[in-house]
Amino acid sequence: MPIQQTLSIIKPDATRRNITGKIIARLEDSGLRVVAQKRIHLSREMAESFYEVHKDRPFYNDLVSFMISGPVVVQVLEGEEAVTKNRDVMGATNPAEAAPNTIRKDFAESIEANSAHGSDSEENAKNEIKFLFDDSEIVG
Numbered sequence: 047m048p049i050q051q052t053l054s055i056i057k058p059d060a061t062r063r064n065i066t067g068k069i070i071a072r073l074e075d076s077g078l079r080v081v082a083q084k085r086i087h088l089s090r091e092m093a094e095s096f097y098e099v100h101k102d103r104p105f106y107n108d109l110v111s112f113m114i115s116g117p118v119v120v121q122v123l124e125g126e127e128a129v130t131k132n133r134d135v136m137g138a139t140n141p142a143e144a145a146p147n148t149i150r151k152d153f154a155e156s157i158e159a160n161s162a163h164g165s166d167s168e169e170n171a172k173n174e175i176k177f178l179f180d181d182s183e184i185v186g
């Protein structure tokens with residue numbers, strides 16, 4: 047199975063509730079390794095650009111406001127099938143539909159404040175990692 051990297055974000059609802067460690071433990075327990083990590087406060091411009099694919103969706107403005115409402119932890123995860131594995135550990139976007147023992151089932155507050163982001167394809171992972179990290183910040 048191929049080793050991949052994927053972009054993970056622990057969202058403001060989780061930093062606010064001081065549960066970043068619990069979320070990272072779920073990711074590490076799945077076999078993923080954190081190879082880059084920093085706690086930052088996204089600017090509005092960065093959040094708008096990051097979620098540009100959703101700019102015509104009705105939830106876009108609220109989503110951007112939520113993502114800049116507090117600090118986030120951005121991280122690069124590495125491992126076998128990392129893109130899919132991260133999304134499996136996160137669970138469905140809507141916590142009401144997320145499988146048992148997933149991050150979103152156990153920690154999300156709502157479909158918007160759903161505690162974690164994960165890239166949805168290898169190509170998007172590469173672009174999202176480049177958007178948030180310099181090569182020198184990624185240490186395998």
Ligand code: IDP
Pocket residue numbers: 100105109138139157158159160162163164166
């Ligand atoms: P994903 O994070 O599971 O990939 P996307 O459809 O890419 O889900 O949506 C990006 C983010 O936008 C979600 O994680 C969530 O925070 C927010 N979002 C998605 N759908 C809705 C909605 O119907 N209402 C409010 N926020 C939403």
Ligand code: MG
Pocket residue numbers: 164166
């Ligand atoms: Mg998505």
